[in-house]
Amino acid sequence: xxxxxxxxxxxxxxxxxxxxxxxxxxxxxxxxxxxxxxxxxxxxxxxxxxxxxxxxxxxxxxxxxxxxxxxxxxxxxxxxxxxxxxxxxxxxxxxxxxxxxxxxxxxxxxxxxxxxxxxxxxxxxxxxxxxxxxxxxxxxxxxxxxxxxxxxxxxxxxxxxxxxxxxxxxxxxxxxxxxxxxxxxxxxxxxxxxxxxxxxxxxxxxxxxxxxxxxxxxxxxxxxxxxxxxxxxxxxxxxxxxxxxxxxxx
Amino acid sequence: xxxxxxxxxxxxxxxxxxxxxxxxxxxxxxxxxxxxxxxxxxxxxxxxxxxxxxxxxxxxxxxxxxxxxxxxxxxxxxxxxxxxxxxxxxxxxxxxxxxxxxxxxxxxxxxxxxxxxxxxxxxxxxxxxxxxxxxxxxxxxxxxxxxxxxxxxxxxxxxxxxxxxxxxxxxxxxxxxxxxxxxxxxxxxxxxxxxxxxxxxxxxxxxxxxxxxxxxxxxxxxxxxxxxxxxxxxxxxxxxxxxxxxxxxx
DNA sequence: TAGATTGTTAATCGATTAACAATC
DNA sequence: TAGATTGTTAATCGATTAACAATC
Numbered sequence: 001x002x003x004x005x006x007x008x009x010x011x012x013x014x015x016x017x018x019x020x021x022x023x024x025x026x027x028x029x030x031x032x033x034x035x036x037x038x039x040x041x042x043x044x045x046x047x048x049x050x051x052x053x054x055x056x057x058x059x060x061x062x063x064x065x066x067x068x069x070x071x072x073x074x075x076x077x078x079x080x081x082x083x084x085x086x087x088x089x090x091x092x093x094x095x096x097x098x099x100x101x102x103x104x105x106x107x108x109x110x111x112x113x114x115x116x117x118x119x120x121x122x123x124x125x126x127x128x129x130x131x132x133x134x135x136x137x138x139x140x141x142x143x144x145x146x147x148x149x150x151x152x153x154x155x156x157x158x159x160x161x162x163x164x165x166x167x168x169x170x171x172x173x174x175x176x177x178x179x180x181x182x183x184x185x186x187x188x189x190x191x192x193x194x195x196x197x198x199x200x201x202x203x204x205x206x207x208x209x210x211x212x213x214x215x216x217x218x219x220x221x222x223x224x225x226x227x228x229x230x231x232x233x234x235x236x237x238x239x240x241x242x243x244x245x246x247x248x249x250x
Numbered sequence: 251x252x253x254x255x256x257x258x259x260x261x262x263x264x265x266x267x268x269x270x271x272x273x274x275x276x277x278x279x280x281x282x283x284x285x286x287x288x289x290x291x292x293x294x295x296x297x298x299x300x301x302x303x304x305x306x307x308x309x310x311x312x313x314x315x316x317x318x319x320x321x322x323x324x325x326x327x328x329x330x331x332x333x334x335x336x337x338x339x340x341x342x343x344x345x346x347x348x349x350x351x352x353x354x355x356x357x358x359x360x361x362x363x364x365x366x367x368x369x370x371x372x373x374x375x376x377x378x379x380x381x382x383x384x385x386x387x388x389x390x391x392x393x394x395x396x397x398x399x400x401x402x403x404x405x406x407x408x409x410x411x412x413x414x415x416x417x418x419x420x421x422x423x424x425x426x427x428x429x430x431x432x433x434x435x436x437x438x439x440x441x442x443x444x445x446x447x448x449x450x451x452x453x454x455x456x457x458x459x460x461x462x463x464x465x466x467x468x469x470x471x472x473x474x475x476x477x478x479x480x481x482x483x484x485x486x487x488x489x490x491x492x493x494x495x496x497x498x499x500x
Numbered sequence: 501t502a503g504a505t506t507g508t509t510a511a512t513c514g515a516t517t518a519a520c521a522a523t524c
Numbered sequence: 525t526a527g528a529t530t531g532t533t534a535a536t537c538g539a540t541t542a543a544c545a546a547t548c
Contacts, residue, residue, distance in 0.1 A: 046477050072461060073461065110487025131374040135479070138480070186300075219485045223478055227294075227296050229390060233389045239453075
């Protein structure tokens with residue numbers, strides 16, 4: 001037996017347990033493929049950006065994490081951590097320079113160099129995206145649309161030509177397009193994705209409610225309205241189901 | 251001093267630490283306002299739903315978590331946990347009934363009783379949503395659109411009337427509408443939200459890239475394309491920045 | 501110097517995953 | 525009975541938050 005002594009201050013009616021504090025167990029090496037920024041932080045960055053641009057328009061040049069947090073409903077330390085990922089450094093007591101912060105976020109997100117994109121599916125949603133001029137401020141320019149509907153091919157929507165889908169895989173490498181946007185009905189989305197991959201496209205922004213199967217090196221980002229609608233309708237259903245005294249807590 | 255003895259098997263070159271095992275510290279009561287389902291699980295449910303509907307169309311009536319996981323790229327235990335939140339029970343060895351599972355998800359998400367909604371902002375995106383007939387399968391029916399542009403008021407878009415915004419707060423309670431959709435430019439989104447709240451609307455699906463300020467009991471769900479675009483452009487920028495041997499790991 | 505804020509390390513919390521028991 | 529699968533409890537992992545030191 002090994003005898004161990006502890007100071008008197010230990011609580012009498014508590015159970016104690018002995019923990020292995022071997023250093024190699026306690027401080028495991030960080031995984032080499034750990035992402036340099038958590039996904040939630042990444043998707044908060046545009047919020048900060050939008051807010052900061054507004055501040056700058058008001059002529060405000062300095063801002064602290066507590067002020068940002070108050071206005072955006074986040075705790076200051078979270079704001080600080082998020083912003084640190086972009087590489088910005090602040091000054092104790094004064095905070096951050098608004099313009100530096102904006103630039104830092106834009107550089108980090110790659111909004112400085114424009115990504116040119118092809119969009120497939122010139123329906124309602126596709127048309128809406130084609131008309132979204134503001135995208136260019138966020139590093140995205142849609143240069144052409146594709147469709148299989150003969151009635152749509154040849155049209156110009158918001159100054160962008162609608163071309164036959166067959167041309168995509170040929171045009172993409174020639175125009176060095178590496179981003180594709182899918183706004184087709186779900187049942188053709190996979191075939192469109194295959195075509196994009198054939199054309200050497202690196203990243204797909206997918207608005208069709210389908211899990212695309214693509215080679216591992218392709219970046220896929222799903223924008224599934226139904227996912228989102230699900231949470232909303234669940235909350236709404238719950239609201240009208242739960243007794244009144246619970247409602248405020250939902 | 252209190253003396254404590256331990257068996258010999260304790261590692262000699264390891265540090266040990268004494269932990270308070272007082273039961274009230276170790277097993278804190280679950281928060282009463284803990285959500286009954288984690289947000290990530292909630293937003294995976296529509297994926298399962300879509301997949302299961304496809305299975306059913308193929309005439310498959312039984313399915314196991316491992317099969318779902320294989321096809322949807324999730325680990326089986328996660329599938330099981332997610333599905334359990336809907337209240338479904340399966341049979342060991344055989345799995346779940348596909349049709350029961352579909353029904354269970356639909357009931358849980360409240361897709362059985364339709365939510366009627368008002369949409370504000372009859373621009374490109376608004377028009378796209380108005381034309382989205384499939385929403386009705388997911389518990390959503392948009393019954394009217396609103397705008398402030400005189401050129402749009404009076405139009406019919408996808409069989410829905412475009413009305414002047416001033417009428418919203420009067421019409422909403424009379425038609426017992428409790429869901430509002432905002433597809434306006436960002437600078438008017440807050441004013442529209444205020445108007446919706448005035449009309450007694452309970453939940454807002456917000457497509458404008460603005461953090462809305464509303465009373466605490468209003469459910470707000472943001473659908474910010476720029477958030478999403480941010481992650482995508484960051485990944486794309488990173489892809490073309492990092493050395494080749496790291497690419498596959500991104 | 502005092503106070504406010506940044507930057508950093510440690511603790512907490514929640515979601516995912518692993519381990520295993522129960523069931524058909 | 526053996527094997528596959530569900531259901532459940534425990535461990536792990538990652539993100540958030542708390543605590544505190546450093547700095548202007």
